[in-house]
Amino acid sequence: MAIGAKPPTLPELVRAQDRLTFIYLEKCAIHRDANAITATDDRGVIHIPAASLGTLLLGPGTTVTQQAMVLMAESGSTVVWVGEEGVRYYAHGRSLANSSRLLDAQAALVSNQSARLRVAREMYAMRFPGEDTSGLTMQQLRGREGSRIRKAYREHSKQYKVPWNGRTYDVEAYEDSDPVNQALSAANTSLYGVVHSVIVALGCSPGLGFVHTGHTRSFVYDIADLYKVELTIPLSFELAAEQPFDIGGEARRRLRDRFHGGAILDRCVRDIRHLLLPDDAETAEDDLGENVVRLWDGSRRTVAAGSNYAEVPF
Known part of the structure; x- marks a missing residue:
């Protein structure tokens, strides 16, 4: 089985505010070529760098492969399925954000x-x-x-x-x-x-x-x-x-x-x-966050997840 390109790491991703805003596609086949999204129709193939794309709007007549969707998810880009002329919303894909x-x-x-x-x-x-x-x-x-x-x-x-x-x-x-x-x-x-x-x-x-x-x-x-x-x-x-x-x-x-x-x-x-967060001075990159899960410990406290707390008295 062929192994695809490795997903981009967090530092390699383009910040949300620095990406292309959106690209609308219709009547084409959408696939993946390394870390780029490809759109193919009877006129040829175009390559779109996934990590620099904010939103991919998919209109009528589009087909998209599982690998293309995997790449979009890994890149923190959003896919939105829309109707004819792009005037109706149907569904959207997930983002990369880990921090809540x-x-x-x-x-x-x-x-x-x-x-x-x-x-x-x-x-x-x-x-x-x-x-x-x-x-x-x-x-x-x-x-x-x-x-x-x-x-x-x-x-x-x-x-x-x-x-x-x-x-x-x-x-x-x-x-x-x-x-x-x-x-x-x-x-x-x-x-x-x-x-x-x-x-x-x-x-x-x-x-x-x-x-x-x-x-x-x-x-x-x-x-x-x-x-x-x-x-x-x-x-x-x-x-x-x-x-x-x-x-x-x-x-x-x-x-x-x-x-x-x-x-x-x-x-x-x-x-x-x-x-x-009007009083928060942290940067937007921090909103992606590390992929770390914690447990609520009452009030505003948290403790590490992935640990066994059976020794804590009831």
């Missing part, structure tokens, strides 16, 4: 009503520069955010001379939407994939949201909302004015270019850490 430090903080914060409200207020404060959100209720925060979003839609509609009749879309009938909504759906799905990859790479739970709740990607939507007014909304109106042949594909390509220029992965990592 950020996850522990996330669970503690979301489980305490006062702490959860503080985090939610901080999320809104990040969207409203210069405004004091410390005394606002969730209802007041939502109202202010709604006004902000409506204003952004109106301004870009006027700027690009594109009619806007509201955010309406149907994942089962993507092409029935107007061009702005088509572009928004494609761009937002790509944004969700990138944010999702950072969240799981850091060992956090995509489902433990502070503003959004009740969905397996609630935290993904929380973090993605920090960037929509800046990224996906203006891009969507711009594309609707240009009317490209494939507006969904062009939205993904343009968004990827803007991600590259805006260092979005680094920003996303910093924002998540700021929200969950």
Whole structure:
């Protein structure tokens, strides 16, 4: 039996914030060649270094081998299966994170009503520069955010001379939407994939949201909302004015270019850490953590796992 390439060691992996944001593939066969992912179609083969990839979005017509998935898991990259035009989420792969430090903080914060409200207020404060959100209720925060979003839609509609009749879309009938909504759906799905990859790479739970709740990607939507007014909304109106042949594909390509220029992965990592561990000075690399399991010993104490504690009196 052939032996494949050795998995990369922790120091060899590219930090989450320094990786490529995402690559969308459809109608191709995905395999592994040493430490690279290959995508093959009737035009040839391309090689994608797995350790420098944040998210691989797999669209219709893709087949992926077990070895390709093993490599993605070993490299700490995330695979997300999406629908046609990349506008529907189906499933995702695992990440490399071993440490539960950020996850522990996330669970503690979301489980305490006062702490959860503080985090939610901080999320809104990040969207409203210069405004004091410390005394606002969730209802007041939502109202202010709604006004902000409506204003952004109106301004870009006027700027690009594109009619806007509201955010309406149907994942089962993507092409029935107007061009702005088509572009928004494609761009937002790509944004969700990138944010999702950072969240799981850091060992956090995509489902433990502070503003959004009740969905397996609630935290993904929380973090993605920090960037929509800046990224996906203006891009969507711009594309609707240009009317490209494939507006969904062009939205993904343009968004990827803007991600590259805006260092979005680094920003996303910093924002998540700021929200969950605001007083922690440790670096993001520490969130990968050593592959060490410990046992809870009451209060905040822990003891080593893998030991027999039968001699401890009951």
